[in-house]
Amino acid sequence: MFDLVILATLLGLGYFFGRYYESRHYKSIFRREAEYRNILVVASRIPPVTEKPNASLLVMGSVVISVDYFKRFLASLRSLIGGRVISYESLLDRARREAVLRMKKQASTMGADKIFNIKYETASISKNARGGIGSIEVLAYGTAFIPVKS
């Protein structure tokens, strides 16, 4: 009985705080994506020959983000029957977008306006959550071009 109360409390805390943090994070992501829209991010390996940068440098952004208790519980239920795990999709989406935003922020402080050859690297860093992906790290990196000042 006592165990059930603890479980219910954890689920409740996870549900409300998780929802709150997620909606706050998404708001901040939308705001900053609009702010950094002037920086182009391109996945092509070779830049067009017309590009004449002043300098090119490596920029990167990374974030470690954790899923809440409620969503982890949902995912463990889902793993019984298999199928699409919706509760983890928003976690990965948030982490990727946040990493790209941090990379863009670094590029904009350097005065760059384009980032080429962007790569993502995802790692699950917490093994303590009974084999589940408790928290993930996403790294985004690319080469920023600083335009020639005429």
Next chain:
Amino acid sequence: MIISNMEIIPGKRIQEHLGLVQGSTVRTKHLGRDLMAGIKNIFGGELLGYTELLQEAREEAVNRMKQQAASVGANAVLNVRFSTSSVTQGAAELFAYGTAVILE
């Protein structure tokens, strides 16, 4: 030293190719951060301690790669890649590698 994850640098020609250079570091978190992360695992959200830890470690790996490149006489490292692997529970290896070249 120019560090880039592209194979070429626009406007510069590669004069000499010096082979692969790499740098790596293994880091583990401390107990306080681990505790905080455990709490955060209930509420969800960003684990700032871990983000900082991994950022520092990655800088360290890049610095080691730069040192190695400097010691072979390169002035740029191209086609840089990052890789992360967890060695044991709670410890992560961060690895950076690239091609050392001499640019004109």
